Amino acid sequence: MDKITCVCEDSVDGIFTAIYKAWEIGTSKTSIEVKGMKTMTLFTEYIEVKTDSELAAKVAASIHNKISQEVYLYIYRASLSDNPDKAQYIYEFLLKAFRIGKDIIHYLQDESVMKVFELARKVGNEAHRYLGFVRFCELENGILSAKINPLVNVVSIVAQHFADRLHNENWVILDTTRNIAAVHRDGYGFILTNNISEQDLNRFSNKSENEEKYQLLWNRFFDTIAIEERKNKKLQQQLMPLRYRKYM
Template sequence: MSCMNRYLYDGTADGLLSAIAWIIEEEPDPEQVLLLERKDTLFEEGFFIATDATLAESLFFRLRHHAPDAAHTLYTFMLAEKEGMETSLLHYVALAFTHGDKVKGHLTHPGVRDIVTVSRKAERELHRMKGLLRFEKLQDGAYLAKMEPDHNILHPLAWHFSRRLRAQHWFLYDVRRRTAARWNNGSLRFGTIEQFTTPALSDEEKKVQAMWQTFFKTIAIPDRKNPRLQKSNMPMKYWKYLTEKQGE
């Protein structure tokens, strides 16, 4: 491995993409290149590529034009915030420019497989949360949903609900990352929350929740009870914010 060229970047998403753009431009064979996050240790080897946000953005747009599916995979891969897979991502993007969207089928390539597997997981959690997110109505009439997803899916999730609950004023709050989205009067905003205080619920909220809990219990066929199947479809890590699973 020592004959491979080593490159370093600063650990940010923009830095990663601009490093990939730079390498694809300058290196004849990106398959022979390693890309790592700079740790500033004493004996660290490698050539540092400075972050250039414009370069990062243009890489993404070029990829989207050239291979839209592969660009989507890149986007969902980034939601996973995975560390240590930079070289795989470099190889994936380089192959996507040569082969187009077909690259996603090149699963015998270890780099491609890494990226596709991780992005598939992020995609699955995003899809799951579209169903499992629970809003509560607050006293001022707005709705609030809290979540602790493994992947950083706040943005695509908020876009999903901006097309769905359009006439409603709502907040999405990622408790672990302290980030939030707010939809009001047709505009979507993102931000961080330093100090979160649980607001008071509206008067009718407990009543509606009780109805949902009742429905949840009665809709199951008693002769077909199957808690294992229930847990495999709806892992317990999501139960914390599920209205129907409170008190279990």
């Protein structure tokens, strides 16, 4: 019998929905792929799985209740990776985790376990860097806006950090690489939106008059205190790589 591949959208809910459907069909003959990340192969039946938040929530609840919160965190972060095989790694990981339980985190000799941890670590490292490199600017309407261009999808992780620290502000964090954004309203949580248009990006570029003044003031301060003889561009690039500077 041909193998069956469940094809899903590139999101946590999308991957979890595909996992649910693959279990329904039968784990012995199914695999999972994220749509557009891999090329189709012969002797494989492809089934496109529509994202269902209720089914995804059931998978998430099972991971929390039957394995552990820690394992869920690893899987969540791995799902944000840009690795084309991430969905299959997570699927194989969970098949073993539901048999073994929370001790699965000690099975690092297993390839699927090691891969999930590796992807989660890379996503976590990228998110950690952006917690220090994100810079908000004040727009004409008073909203705080920040643009980022991370290597992987870390918007939700970064947004959670600022939702705790800037909970009384209206702000938006835009990932210009993936055209997604986290939007936070004063006193409420944040929501994620997809397919941000070029017009939307331009709308979040209109700085307030005060913002312009403070940016100019900071540039003058930076130039004034700089010591020409002690400039070290190589060290600067080690501490602050060029790819983080586009929106700073």
